[in-house]
Every structure is written in C-alpha cells, then in structure tokens.
C-alpha cells in the first residue's frame with residue numbers, strides 16, 4: 001500500500017530508517033524482493049550519472065532553442081555563487097538540455113523536472129564523497145515523499161502546473177539532501193514542505209508547447225531551492241504548515257489554475273509576444 005501521507009511515512013519510519021520503510025513499501029507493492037527493488041533504484045541512480053556524462057555541449061534541441069548552456073558554468077571560476085553552486089546549476093542545465101534533446105533521462109518525478117534531483121545530488125556526492133549505496137538510499141527517501149505528493153496532489157504539469165513538476169522534484173530533492181546530511185525524518189518532512197511551499201503557484205507555460213523554455217532553467221531553480229530548504233531544515237527551521245497540508249494546498253492551487261497555465265502553451269511566457277512568435281516559427 002503506497003504512502004498517502006507524510007504523517008504515515010514518518011510513522012513507518014519510527015522503527016526503521018525512512019528509506020527502508022519506502023523500500024519495504026515498494027517490495028510489498030510490486031511483490032518483489034528487496035534485492036530487485038534495490039537493483040531498480042541503483043539503475044536509476046546510474047542513469048542519472050550517465051546522462052551527465054553523456055552531455056554534449058554541441059547538441060541542440062529540435063527547435064534549436066536549447067543546448068550548450070550547461071557547459072557555460074563549467075571550469076574553476078567561482079563566479080558569483082561559488083564552485084559548488086555553479087556545479088549544481090550546470091548539472092541542472094545539462095540534465096534539462098538532455099531531456100530537450102531527447103536523450104535518456106530519469107523522470108523524477110517527470111521528464112520536464114528530471115534535472116532537479118541529479119543537480120542536487122551529484123555535485124554533493126562529488127564534494128562529500130558519499131558512496132553510491134548512500135545515494136541510492138537518498139533516492140528512496142525522495143521517492144517516498146514524491147509518492148505522497150503524487151497520491152495527494154499531482155506530479156503532472158498538465159494537472160497542477162509547474163509547481164507539480166519542478167516544485168515536487170524540488171521537495172523530493174530537499175528531503176533527500178536532509179537525509180544525506182544526517183537529518184531526522186521530521187527534518188526531511190520540513191525540508192520537503194519548505195521547498196514545495198516556495199514553489200506554490202508556479203505555472204506551466206512551455207513556449208511552443210515544447211519542454212524547453214522555461215523548463216530547463218526552472219530545473220536550476222528547483223535544485224537551488226532544494227539546497228536552501230534542506231539547509232534550513234537541517235539548521236532547525238520548521239515549516240509552519242505541516243507537510244501534508246502544504247501538499248494539499250499545492251493540489252488545490254493546481255486545480256484552481258486556468259488551463260492556459262497548465263501545459264497548453266497558451267499562457268505565461270508562452271503567451272508573450274516573443275513566445276507566440278517562436279511558437280509560430282516552430283509551426284505551432
């Protein structure tokens with residue numbers, strides 16, 4: 001039985017680590033042994049890394065609007081944000097561009113938001129030296145919170161706007177980051193709640209209906225937001241609104257959004273003069 005509340009997830013995590021509660025649930029749900037569940041999650045982690053390794057700055061999306069930006073933040077220059085944050089931004093851009101260029105990505109929770117988790121996790125692993133085993137555990141944590149968001153609200157831009165895609169990915173990543181840095185299950189829930197609350201109301205407005213603009217750079221926002229919210233949660237900052245209520249609010253906001261702001265390419269940036277002109281030139 002999948003988790004339908006963060007409260008339920010936290011209760012299940014009283015007797016065993018939260019990641020293990022999620023894995024046990026996955027095994028029950030899919031009637032598979034723990035080794036098979038672990039192998040599946042390990043394959044997802046490997047695929048996230050492979051997408052980064054496969055990045056080619058010369059590649060462009062079919063529309064030509066996206067490509068090459070991930071490489072702009074590579075190198076030793078600390079820039080404005082420092083080396084680590086630049087690696088996070090670069091990784092998010094690379095993953096988003098891979099998706100736009102039809103390369104293999106891990107939908108987490110969707111293809112459009114597939115850059116958030118790898119961007120939040122891969123540079124941290126590189127910096128802090130976490131073994132792959134711990135990173136896979138972090139993916140279970142992310143999956144557990146994502147499962148609740150999917151059950152109570154939505155993870156589809158067409159249903160709930162970009163808050164449901166990039167917002168959910170950011171919330172999942174925040175929980176995973178709290179786990180990696182030794183936070184409690186309650187802190188993971190606070191990180192998740194803070195990250196989702198910060199993206200409430202984010203609309204889905206892909207220019208020309210393509211998952212390119214603003215999708216790729218929104219993944220950067222999702223990753224950076226996840227890091228900030230995990231940092232807050234680990235420092236003892238709490239979400240005033242409980243995580244389940246934040247998720248419910250996201251669902252309600254999504255339902256209230258007009259269809260023009262739910263992946264139809266008719267509102268927001270897609271409806272700007274430039275957005276319309278690009279859509280026309282792309283044969284929309």
Ligand code: SF4
Pocket residue numbers: 112113156157158161162163165166203204205206210211212214215216218263
């Ligand atoms: S703007 Fe829409 S299509 Fe693009 S990432 Fe967000 S939800 Fe997905």
